[in-house]
Amino acid sequence: MWYFCDILGRVRHSPFIGLYLLGFWIAPVSLHPQCLDFKPPFKPQEDLQFCAMYRNFGCCDSAKDQELMAKFYKIVDNFDNYAYANCAGYVQDLLCQECSPYAAHLFDAEDPSTPIRTIPGLCPDYCSQFWLKCRSTITLLSDDLQLAQAKPDQVHFCQHLELEDPDYCYPHLLSNQQLTQNLGHVRADPEGCLQLCLEEVANGLRNPLAMVHANDGTHRFFIAEQVGLVWTYLPDRSKLEKPFLNITKAVLTSPWEGDERGFLGLTFHPNYKYNGKLYVYYSVEIGFDERIRVSEFRVSPGDMNVVDHASERIILEVDEPASNHNGGMVMFADDGYLYIFTGDGGMAGDPFGKYGNAQNKSALLGKVLRINVDDNDRGPLYRIPSDNPFVRERGARPEVYAYGVRNMWRCSVDRGDPLTKEGKGRIFCGDVGQNKFEEIDIIEKGRNYGWRAKEGFSCYDKKLCANSSLDDVLPIYAYPHKMGKSVTGGYVYRGCEYPNLNGMYIFGDFMSGRMMSLQENKNTGQWNYHEICMGIGLTCAFPGLINNYYQYIISFAEDEAGELYFMSTGVPSATSPTGVVYKLVDPSRRAPPRKCHYDPLPVRVKSKLIKFRPKETLTGVELPTKHQKLSPPEEPVRPHPTESAVSESDKDWLQELMDILKEQEAAVVTTTLPQTTTKPPRHTRRKNRRKKGKHRSESGLAPAVVPQSGAVRLAGDEQGRDDRGRVEIFANGEWGTVCDDLWNTKNAAVVCRQLGFRFALKASKHSEFGEGKSLRILLDDVQCEGTEESLLDCQHTDIGMHNCAHYEDAGVICGNSDYVDA
Template identity: 50%
Template sequence: MKRVTMMLSLLVLGLHLSFVHAHPQCLDFYPPFELPSDSQPFCDGYKDFGCCTLTQNEAIRERYQTLKRNLPESAAHECRNFLKDILCQECSPYAAHLFDAETTHRKTPLPGLCGGYCSSLYNTCPELIPLVTDDAAIIDAHNTNESAFCAAVEIGDMDYCYPNILQDTFLDDLAWDARSGGGDGCLCFEEFANGLRNPVLAVHANDSTHRLFIAEQVGIVHVYLRNGTRLNDPFLDIQDTVKTSSRRGDERGFLGLAFHPNFVHNSRLFVYYSTLSSSESEIIRISEFQTMSNDSNRVNMTTESVILNVEQPAGNHNGGQMLFDDQGYFYAFLGDGGRGGDPFGQYGNAQNLAELLGSVIRIDVDQQQEGLAYAIPPGNPYVSYNNSERRHEIYAYGTRNMWRCSIDQGDRQTGEGRGRIFCGDVGQHSYEEIDIIEKGGNYGWRGKEGFSCYDNTMCNDFLENEVLPIHAYPHTIGKSVIGGYVYRGCQYPNLNGKYIFGDYVSGRLFELNENTATQEWNSREFCLGDNTVCTGSMLGSFPKNILSFGEDEAGEMYLLSTSEAKTTVPQGKVFKIVDPRKRGNPEECLKDIRDVDVHGPTTPFEPSPSETFRCPKKCKGEYSEVDNTTYCDAKFVITGTVRKAQRFNNELRLTVNVDELHKKAYDLPAIHAGRRISISQYSRSGSCRCPNLEVGQTYFILGDFKSSWQKLILKESSIVKRYHWHHSFMIPRLNKECRALTMELFAKQFS
């Protein structure tokens, strides 16, 4: 009976097996979009969700008007309908599939036409075919007979043929999920820059030029134009002054860059870097520069003016973020001074308001007061105290090492959320956290790490003005948070309002969604699209070590990562984050672009060469057989059907329906027949999968368990066999032998 049930479930699954990777996709391989509700496009069937702008619709309308004059009067009405249908399929949300472009990357001359529709077209309007295509093969087939013509306009997957695609409820549901932000929500990535040595930031100047300034940790900042072209001459080069090393993971270096809100008029910018003082001690320096009077793409190196020097007692926890708020005040985020556990003084630097380390400072760089290169904003929380007891610059404190903070630009329509400062604060041994910065807030370190006590003597009544994180995650998930941005761009509306961040060690990407009713933030991990989703110039992977995130002038987000976190290794890359489900109307998303004068040579963007991996012909597990040794060594044994496979950087996460549970270790999470479980696979390249399981197939699986991650896993040596009925007959014997072996080992242990 179990085998009958299993076969029925496979039959049901197979009904839409060809649509496992189906998704809306335009001919440029980007997702569809919505047109304004009050617009009247020519291809009105695709107004709500399609691939043509109003300008493209007008071009199709003009072509239609030109071609319809050549249609026969005898069947003018029918032929005009056929003509409009064919011309408008470029606007279909499934245009890439209709024109068979998602696999070949070449558009077919005509959309794939279903048999009945093709026959009707051929017999009703034969004169139409030469008008809409000049493809020789199709014209020859058209001149031969109906069967030849209809065969010529078939596509690789006729499940997408027109007009049947319009009646497919499965595809209709997928399109609805894409429009509404449902579904798996995997991400793709578009390479923007490469060959960088630990790129640590990507910022814009807010001057309408849409340039992106990308900094390498060694102390060089490059200018990239909107199309990815790099100016050969660096914007800024202070590598002779910056203190860092080639040691992997060295946290010192060029760490921050911020442009003055009025940069377009005053040419001022600010930098944050590690260097040596006149006495050769290590310090953090915040300085101001100005660009050349005749070239806004180069800094005038003679204009450096030191704003602040802060002694750095150790080489780590250097902070580095700088921001300007809507009032024009300047924020800098300093680390706690380094080492581990903030060991400086009785309570550490972060809880010592007489020290700037471990705090967020807010100053006014447009004014100066006696003895300072800046002024203290009158609204700062400690201006009424003696400065030697509580530093007037401090805006918030109790931070360990905030690595990457950002200001929410607010909803594009309502402005909701504007001005909030989000930060990722790197943890010590157990937790990483995300915070929203509040005036006078105490973020708990070293009393607390995340929501938990770190120093029991400090984590309760000692922490006045305590502000808890909005989110924390344990080191089973990641070990070094990289703060990101609240997405407020135009191109990917389904991401609006989501705080996107990542982890340097695990290479995982996450989003936080705010529940405004409960004031809670809910976390979800992003999966990465496979090569059926991330096509064209889009990729479904990135180098594992996430270093930072960036935001351009249009509010689009970038991910900065490397495969080797050394300042001497040019493996760093910058990727634009892409949501392949839905995009904003292209005609509305890029406005107010100001040209910038470019002096000197440039280098156009060249994508990295495709990586090739030599995968083994057979996985290690394929050389092993199911016997009493391998069966008894396995932590769990099931017969299961793979329902879903999602990638999360170097992890492939399989959703498996347990058809039969044969064995499991006592310390494993609950596994029951009929229940869906998650099984993870890991690979360094992300390309070679051993064992290689296919969605929709049923397997006999001997798996393992990673207790520190609390995950069911498959190793390269794990035994996975396509299910065969004889596996069920092996189980009673193998279970009996395992029990006997266990009793024998138990007896030896206590003999």
């Protein structure tokens, strides 16, 4: 699937790329089942007695079926025996088309510029037979004055009932294979990419990274922003003006793109309805140390929509040796215990100790922890469950439930099949990889998930990987970095509204914006992969639905009823208000009416309500007033995720286009920074999209003199500005780049001062100014005090020694005033 990101990073099908590939890709006409209530068809819960031809799939439940039956008998009460014998079948056929999966087409309900028909669109041959035998029933079936006036003239009458597209008319559509094949199943293109749609739920959020419910019957949902704010939303999606929780002054984060420190996790106690307890996971700075903190809060006794901020009790703190790989998931599983998912401590390759933090059971980093926080009002804040796997192992931390994880980003508990409860209680996690693979794991007690010995299914540390005592469990799925570079774990869908999605594990990738799914084969135990695409053509042309989203997929969520959501943003910064929450929608089939109905418990609101106003729109679709004639489709050409579809020069052109749009995005987005604890990050997990640029020497601006050892220059800014770029250093007689491991503003200050600037405004990472592939990487693990005369005077590894790739090239933005000039 070709994706294109617009100025604010929405993922959509590219009109530019579509034109570019027009020579060999003609997209097929999209099918669009739709009912008269503008929603997808469904399978009735009870058999239909009257319109039995649609008992398996259509737009009528038993109540509507009975209503149409009553209408039928009211009409045929006017018939004599001859009329009943000849016309009752026609009347039944026409009435029952309200139950057709294509009712909206047959009655012209899709086109808002035309009134809904009272009699469905008929094929000419069928209409002629109906007119010849039963035209006396027309006024009984319809009160349309135009039809009544046309009744005496067969040609005029049938022209009035004719649809522009004969493929959609009744009864021919019943035998049209192209319209009826796979009806009611999730639509997929020839490559197997599933077509879903979205509903916008909330917007204007700053890196929304958690959305949870309290399981208290109110069906509220709570959305957490990375800066340390949590907002309350009511079931009608209105937002309370006063935040539920505000710990922005305590939370450690920064506005730099990709900084993963901050408010990272939120969960409510299973008995929250009675004890009012909730738990949060966030980054803090204590002196010169960075830590992750898990705290307990209570809701205010005087306002059910506000936390009592004075009630905070710190349950656990863990020192973070670097500013990345912070983990961040905290949740309760079916056993009632609190699960905490920590990262391995940061930097590359888990370099801490002989085997790394993740394999060291005496360390809390790189682990899944399980603790008991029940009955903790007196005595210890938490207890160790007696069946934790390492409680009796000497030297191991008793909190450890599983180990060998790198940086699990978003985990979830499977609710189980709604009928059989199969799968209930399984814990799914996405674990972010190092250089090659991202993975999905099912967490089991006492198991080793392989890091740093393995990354995905492959060896990372060959010596550890060969250790016969590793006894690691393999992921259920892993994908290479050509598909995405930062997995965001999701949920197994167990909601009510979209039965086709039941059992499907849906997840995404933060960097590529790719949406994916896994479905377990019950016979083999294997997990089958399908990519998820936004619906093309008219697939998402339902009221309130959209077919595009912002690229950076941060997190997934379930509401109290089990429906599935995800959060993404156009700018991956803790202070950029481009975050949106979307609900996943299957446009091919819904649950029967009233099956998923619930009555939320009342919420006493003391804060002002902010009504939700959607901002996103359906793109690439112009709703037609007349259907185009269906023709046999040519198979679309869609590149496989692991295969090349265009030449390298074409890829460069596409990348250049996306890079230009990202530059425009950076220029137009402005934000107001909240009051937070800020500190430049030492390292980040998520990598910015690569930007291209030329060396100044390539543009004719070669150095005027032979450089001295330790000289620096900036390269790669597409606008040719002198105050920013990729850092390149001259050492041992050659120019080379600097790896961004441990790269911070103190390092940047040395570079900027060497270049004659007063301030270092930003220490940029992950090749923000392009990759210096023509050069060697000369410096790694640079640590400056900020007062050195040259970068070479700072601590660093031996020149030319590193464990980096060029996507980790460091850069700076310098200036003579203390703000960034965009």
